[in-house]
Amino acid sequence: MISINNVNKHYGAFQVLTDCTTHVNKGEVVVVCGPSGSGKSTLIKCVNGLEPFQSGGITVNGVAVGDPKTNLSKLRSHVGMVFQNFELFPHMSIAKNLSIAQTKVLGRDLAEAEVKGLQLLDRVGLKAHAHKFPGQLSGGQQQRVAIARALAMDPICMLFDEPTSALDPEMINEVLDVMTELAQEGMTMMCVTHEMGFAKRVAHRVVFMDHGRIVEDDSKEAFFDSPRSERAHQFLAKILQH
Amino acid sequence: MISINNVNKHYGAFQVLTDCTTHVNKGEVVVVCGPSGSGKSTLIKCVNGLEPFQSGGITVNGVAVGDPKTNLSKLRSHVGMVFQNFELFPHMSIAKNLSIAQTKVLGRDLAEAEVKGLQLLDRVGLKAHAHKFPGQLSGGQQQRVAIARALAMDPICMLFDEPTSALDPEMINEVLDVMTELAQEGMTMMCVTHEMGFAKRVAHRVVFMDHGRIVEDDSKEAFFDSPRSERAHQFLAKILQH
Amino acid sequence: MAYNWNWEVFLQPSATGSGTYFDWMVYGFKTTIGLSLTAWLIALLLGALVGVLRTVPNKLLSGIAAAYVEVFRNIPLLVQLFLWYFVLPELLPTELGNAFKQSNPFVQQFLSSMLCLGLFTSARVAEQVRSGIESLPRGQKNAGLAIGFTLPQTYRYVLLPMAFRLVVPPLTSEFLNIFKNSAVCSTIGLLELAAQGRQLVDYTAQPYESFIAVTLAYVVINVTVMVLMRRVEARVRVPGFIGGK
Amino acid sequence: ESATLKKIKEIGAITLGHRESSIPFSYYDDKQQVIGYSQEIMLKVVDAVKAELNLSKLDVKMMPVTSANRIPLIQNGSVDIECGSTTNNTERQKQVGFSNTIFVIGTKLMAKKNSGINDFPDLAGKNVVTTAGTTSERLLRKMNEDKKMGMSVISAKDHGESFLTLETGRAVAFMMDDALLYGETAKAKRPADWSVVGKAQSMEAYGCMLRKDDAGFKKVVDKAIAGLMTSGEAEKIYNKWFMNPIPPKGLNLNMPLSDEMRALFKSPNDKAFD
C-alpha cells in the first residue's frame, strides 16, 4: 500500500532524512517512534507529498508521490491525515469541517456529505456536538473530530502524527480508543506516537528512527522484547521507566 | 509550613475554588492531581499570592498571604515556583536568569550570585550551558534551569505546576529525577502533576481536586490503593490505563 | 488673542455664488467619503491578492509581490500622489496622455487620487494579510492540503477566512488611515474635506472655525468607521476561538 | 500706544513673515536668503521702526508663511509684519490690518503663444488653471457661473503647480496676478513660448499685513512706505526687480511700470480695490 524507498531529504545543508526505506501493507498498522527531531513528522509528511524530498521514491497505492505528473490533491484526498494539533478549521462548525472537503474535493452533494459527516461523528461519539465550533470542544473531542473528518473522505490509509501528544492525560485514551477500533477494522495506518501501550496493543510493526535514519524496522514483538540497536534500547528505557 | 483554610475564589460568577483546606508540613511532599480545569493551578498560585482569593486564609511559614499588610514580594522570594512552560527569561543568558533575582531582590552582590548560580547549575547537570540562552536548550534542560533558578533564592518550600507536561516523553525523567532528589533532601514541596509514577515514589500525601473542591486528601498509599470518591477512581482508571 | 469668532460664516453665501460655505464643506465631505471608499475597495482587493502572493511557494510570484509592496511602501504618499497626477500622464503614449489631461479636471484629480491612495494602501493591506496568513498555525495549510484541497482551495476555504478574521483590527486602522490620508490629496487640487477647509480660510479669513469644523468632521468619520468595524468584528467572531495569535 | 511697538522694544526683536517662492516679491535665492521686492520694502520698514524706537540694535527674525497660515500667525503674534504678495481685501480686514499698498497688480492670463488664447472670452469650454486661495480663483469661478462659460477650473496648490498644469497641457491658460505670471514665464524651460495676455479682470492692492487695531505700528509702517514711494526710491526698487535680471538664474521679467503703480507712487494709500 505505502512503499518508501531510499528517500533522502535535506533543508539546505541539513539532512533530515537519510536513505529511508520501509513498506506498509494493506491492513497493516505501523508505529513510528524515535527521539524528538529524528525526522518522524517529516517522513510521514513525505508520504502524502506535504513535504517534497530530493531523492528516492514513495508510492501510495501504486501512485508515485514524487512524480511531478501526479495529481497530489487527488492522492491526498484518499490518504487521511491526523495532526498533533488537530488542525480543525476554527471558523467552521464541526458539521462543516466534516462536509467541506467532501463537497469541494469529492464533489458529493451537500446533503449526502452531511449525512456521512453525522454518521462518522456518531461513530466517534460526538454526534451531539455537530453544530458547535472547534474552539468549543476539548482537545480530545477535537482530535476525534479530526479523525472523523479524515474518515469522511473514505481514505484507503491513514497517517497519524503524534495524535495524542497535545492532549491532557485524561483525554488521551478517548482518542486511542477510536484509533484502536479503526485498526481492528483493518484500516492501513502509519502512526507516529510515543504511546507504547497503544503500540503494544495494536501495532503490527514498529519503525524506530534516529537522526533521520530508520534504525529499526521490526515486528512489534521483536522491537519491544529485544531491540537491536543501542539507541532504541536507551529510548525504550527512558520512555517506559515511569 | 503551608496552611490553606477554607479558601474560596471566583472569577465573576464562576467559582474556581470552593472551601479548599489542606496543610503541608515541613519536609512533606504533597502531590496535587485532578482533571483539567479543576483548579489545581489556581490553588497553587494562591499559595504565593499570584492569584488573589476572596475568602478563607493561607499562611506560609506563619505569614498570612491574603493580608494586605504582607509584603508579598518578600514572601514570594522565599517560595520557589516552577511553571509548566518553564518561564525562563528568554532575553537573558542562563547565568543571568539565575543571578538576576538574587541581585535585584535579595540584594546579593553579583559575584556571589553568579557563584551560587553556577553551583546550582552544576547540581542539575547543566554547568556547561551557563552562557547559552534559554531558546538554545531543550525543554527538559530549560525546566532543570528553572528549578535551579528557584533554588538560587534559598526557598523554604517549592511549588510545582505540572513541571513535566510540556516536555517530550524522553525528557520527562531528567526533570523528575531532579525533583526526586530534592524531595529526598527534605524540601517541602507542593506539586501539581499527572506523573503517577513520581507520586507513588516520592509523595507523602496526594490531594485530589475536582470542580474547585478538594475531594480527597490522603496518604499516598490510601489514595492509590483505595480512593474514596468515585471521581478519583475514574480519574485513576483513565490515567493509569495505558 | 485678537480673534473674531464668527460661526455664522458657514451660513454665508460663498464668494463664487455657488451655495453657502456650509455647502462647500458638505461637498468636501462627500468627496472625501467617495474617494476613500473607492480607494479602500482597490486597496482591499489588490492588497488581498498581493498579500496572498507573498505567501505562495513560488519564488517569482512572491518576489513580484514583495517588490510591489516595497515600492509603494517606501515613497511618501505626497510624492506618489504627485507622480500619479503630474508625471504618469507624461509617460503614457502621447495620445492617451493628452486625452486624459484634457478630460474633466475633477475626474483627473479624483482618478489619480483614488489610484494613488488605493495602491499606497494596498501595499499596507498586503502586509497585514500576509502576516495574518503567517500567524495561522502552519498545520492549517497542511491540514487543508492533506484533506485533498488544491492550494487555491486551501487559501479560499481554510487560510483566508481565518486570516481575514485575525487582521480585522489592523485593517480597521488602515481603513481609518485611508480617510486621513485622503487629506493629502488636496495638494493636487482635489477639493476634499481638508482642501475645502483651507479654501474657507482663504475666502473668509476665519481659520479657526474652519479647522475646527474639518477636525470634527474627521472625528465623526472615524467614530463611524470604528463602530462599523466593531460590528464587523463581532459578526465574524468565531465561537470558542480566543485571542488573535 | 502700540502693543506691537512695545513688544518689539521690550524684546529687541521683530519677526518678519515672508513667502518662499513668490517671485519676485518674496522668495529664497540660491543661498536660502530671502530676497525680493516686498522683502526689500519690509527691510526699509524695519529700519524705520528701529529709528522710531531709538534702538541701537534690533534683531530681525524671519518666518516663512504660507497662504493658509499667514493670517493666524499674524493674529497669534508669531509674526509682526508680513510683506509678500498678500492682497488687501475687506474680508481679511476683519481679521488683520493692512499697511499702505506696496504693489498693484491686474489679474491676467498666461497662455502658449500660438494657442489662440488672447483674452478671457477665448476660455469658454476649456480647462483653466489658477492657484487655490487667490482672488483670481474666485474671479474665475464667479465669471464662469455668471457668464455660463462652461470652463473647468483647476485650483492648483501653488503657482509652481499651476504653471506645471499649464505646461503639461492640462489647461490652456493660467489666470493669476500679472506680476506673478511674468515671474512664472521667466522660470519656464522656454520663456519665449509663453505670453501674458488679456484684459485685467481686477486690480488688487498688495499690502503688508499687521495686527488689527494697532494704529501706532501701522502709522510707522505707512509712513515708511509712503516715504519710499514719494522719494522715488520705490521706483528704483521696482526697476531692480522687474526690469533687470534677478537671482537665482539671472532672469529678466521685463514688466514695465503700469499706470496704476505710477499713480500709487504719486499718492500712497491703503485702499483695497474691492
Added chain:
Amino acid sequence: MYEFDWSSIPGALPFLAKGMLVSLEIMVAAVVIGIVWGTLLAMMRLSSIKPLSWFAAGYVNTFRAIPLVMVLLWFFLIVPHLLEQLLGVPRGTDMRLGSAIAGFALFEAAYYSEIIRAGIQSVSKGQMAAASALGMNYWQSMRLVVLPQAFRNMVPLLLTQGIILFQDTSLVYVSALADFFGTASKVGDRDGRLVEMLLFAGAVYFVLCFSASQLVRFYQKRLKTA
C-alpha cells in the same frame, strides 16, 4: 513627452541636505519622545487603575481620529501661543521646529503606545508570574522582564512605524518648515523644475526607506534564528 532638465539639482544639494537634516531631526526627536511617552501610555492603558486606563484610551483614540496634517496645523498655530503664556518663551521665537516635533511626538506616541501595548501583551502572562514568583515587585518585573521582551518583539514594528514617520515628515509643509520634501518642492518651484525635483526626492526617499526596511527584515531574521 515631457522634457526633463536635471540641471538645478546639483546646485540645490546643500539646501536639500539641510532639509534632510531637518527631516531627520524631527524623526529622531519624535521617535524618542514618542516611544517614551507611548510606553507610559501603554502601561496606563493596561493598568488596573480605571482613570489612567481611560485617559490613555481617550488620548490614543483622539489622536488616531485626526489626520496628521490637521494635528500639525493645530500644533503650529497653538503651541507657540501656549509656550509663550505658560513658559514665558519670548514672543516671536521661531518655534516651528519645536511645534512640529511636539506635534509629531504626541501624535506618534498614540501609535507607539498601541504597538508597545501589543508587545507587552505578546509576552506570555507566565513571564510576569515567574518574575513575581521570584519576589520581584511590579516595577522590577516590568523593567527587567516584560518590557525588554516587549521591545524586542516589537522592534520590527517600531522601526516600521519610524519609517512611516520619516515619510510623514513631508507633511510639515503645513508649517512652512523646510524639511527635505519641502525644500525640494520649493527649489523646484523657484526654478520651474518641480517634476525633476520631486522625482529626485521620491528616489531619495525610496532608497532611504527601502534600506531601512531591509535592515528591519535582517533584524527580524536574526531574531527568529536567535
